Amino acid sequence: MPKELPGFYYDAEKNRYFPLKGPIPGSSPKPPPMPPSSRTKQETTVLLRLTHVDVCQSTKVRQEELLQARELFGKVISSRKGKVSMQAEYQKRHASKPTVWKYKGTKRMGNIALEHMIADVTSPHGLIKRDILFTGGANGLLCLFQVGMAQQDIDPTQAYKADCIWPLNLDQAPTRKELLRHLGSSYGATTYMSSDVSSIKASMSSSPASDMLPKHFLITTLGSGSAPGSVYLLDLTKPLDFDASVPMAREGFYELASFRQTLWTADCGPGGRHAAIGTNRGVELLNMDTGASSRVLHCEIDVLSLQIDQSGNFIISGLRNGAIMTVDSRQKPIKRSRNFQSKSMMPSSVCCLTSLKAWDQYFLASSMDGSIWLYDQRSLERGPVQSYEGNVNSHTRIQLGVDPSEKVVLSGGEDCCVRLWDIKSGELLFKDRMMNSIPSAVCWPRNSDGQDCNRWYWEEHHLGAWLGSYDGITYMDWL
Structure with a gap:
């Protein structure tokens, strides 16, 4: 069994070690999420409320993808309209779901x-x-x-x-x-x-x-x-x-x-x-x-x-x-x-x-x-x-x-x-x-x-x- 070396991974097919400079073949490219302590109170509120949203109408992106994009790219996310503000898209989605009382x-x-x-x-x-x-x-x-x-x-x-x-x-x-x-x-x-x-x-x-x-x-x-x-x-x-x-x-x-x-x-x-x-x-x-x-x-x-x-x-x-x-x-x-x-x-x-x-x-x-x-x-x-x-x-x-x-x-x-x-x-x-x-x-x-x-x-x-x-x-x- 090959030994684990810090900063390297072992490729069994090539029978050799490779440095961890890029993504490991077959692994997920998603980096670890931001620690909760680094978010502001308002950002945390936005992310929690987005978990109750099915699909963003303006970006046609599902809630999981929107959350993932927020973790990966911060305040800017990709959509069919190009690069857009995550906060702005949330506000638009929010405005489209009113409750009305008479x-x-x-x-x-x-x-x-x-x-x-x-x-x-x-x-x-x-x-x-x-x-x-x-x-x-x-x-x-x-x-x-x-x-x-x-x-x-x-x-x-x-x-x-x-x-x-x-x-x-x-x-x-x-x-x-x-x-x-x-x-x-x-x-x-x-x-x-x-x-x-x-x-x-x-x-x-x-x-x-x-x-x-x-x-x-x-x-x-x-x-x-x-x-x-x-x-x-x-x-x-x-x-x-x-x-x-x-x-x-x-x-x-x-x-x-x-x-x-x-x-x-x-x-x-x-x-x-x-x-x-x-x-x-x-x-x-x-x-x-x-x-x-x-x-x-x-x-x-x-x-x-x-x-x-x-x-x-x-x-x-x-x-x-x-x-x-x-x-x-x-x-x-x-x-x-x-x-x-x-x-x-x-x-x-x-x-x-x-x-x-x-x-x-x-x-x-x-x-x-x-x-x-x-x-x-x-x-x-x-x-x-x-x-x-x-x-x-x-x-x-x-x-x-x-x-x-x-x-x-x-x-x-x-x-x-x-x-x-x-x-x-x-x-x-x-x-x-x-x-x-x-x-x-x-x-x-x-x-x-x-x-x-x-x-x-x-x-x-x-x-x-x-x-x-x-x-x-x-x-x-x-x-």
Whole structure:
């Protein structure tokens, strides 16, 4: 029997020793796996969760092969698309497997606007932090909900029961109850406005001691033949009773300004000092302390969507004729005729604009023909830098939602489907119909600490997306 020599192996056919410089003939080329102690906590979490995944849809690689590739090659793996990021492929796979809950008794409550924030709310014990979902629905209905991780986290007069509506196969439904967010409301937290609600936005305080909690919620109403379009402020630190007849009981909810115009949309600037209002005559810049306003864009075309950039100086506006304009609020007002053409045009009316915080010069835009495009604000005249195919729309104002890590964009369609795309690649990650009306409103909760771009969101997140349709409010989350 040949002796074992360190660094050599014995070949019986050739009757000689060979040095261990390469793989031994007939042996597996796989090197020993990384010791667990060398992995980060997040990497370990990703690998453990991948053991519950059958096949990665984007790479068509089975779980064992994906894990093996991770051990062999680190953060880069091979697929039919070439070299790709293992973490990015996991995030795409994760996004394609949502769980959706529908809340009974919420019909018509949130099909126009949704806003979810952590805010200071007055209680019998003083100010306490609460998860608040603020919704605008059909016929001017305005509702305020408490949200809790568990039933005992909310103290409402009325609680709304949720049913899992996706996946359809109940055997695949999650057993983890923490996916579900409990929803409740109290009497006096619902009211009807003088006309349809057109937007709800949280206004963040500029005070360093504010803990990044919203200063106010800004609500705009569309206006009608008998009522002007109005701007309201809601201060949750004051006692709230929407239905109170005594004026002082409504000190936390009051009208800030009104316009003999149609108010289509609004956005709050950083610091909570100003708001931009999109109307049928242009863009109004509103002082949120005094209620005074000045028009920064004159045009006879409806401004259906707008966003204030992170500096607070520039307002990106989307018009009914498909034009996208950037207005500098520090300059003299811009005047445009009804027939003007912008250097940047979408195929039809621009129904939603959404800025990206991590990529501060980029924003998403959608139009009423179903187009969803990504633009670079520095080169609007060159057109979009990315497109997201497959959405269905013809005339509905449908909102876009972007997750806190800014990895995916979500939209509903007139075919009642919900779709998610990868923002960078434009790849469609999820498409399915789970309701019988258009999912026209969507929001992802904002983090109270201002850290909106958590790169590990898909691995260790605590917040899902809210969807609003005429049929009711739904909540989408991921294991």
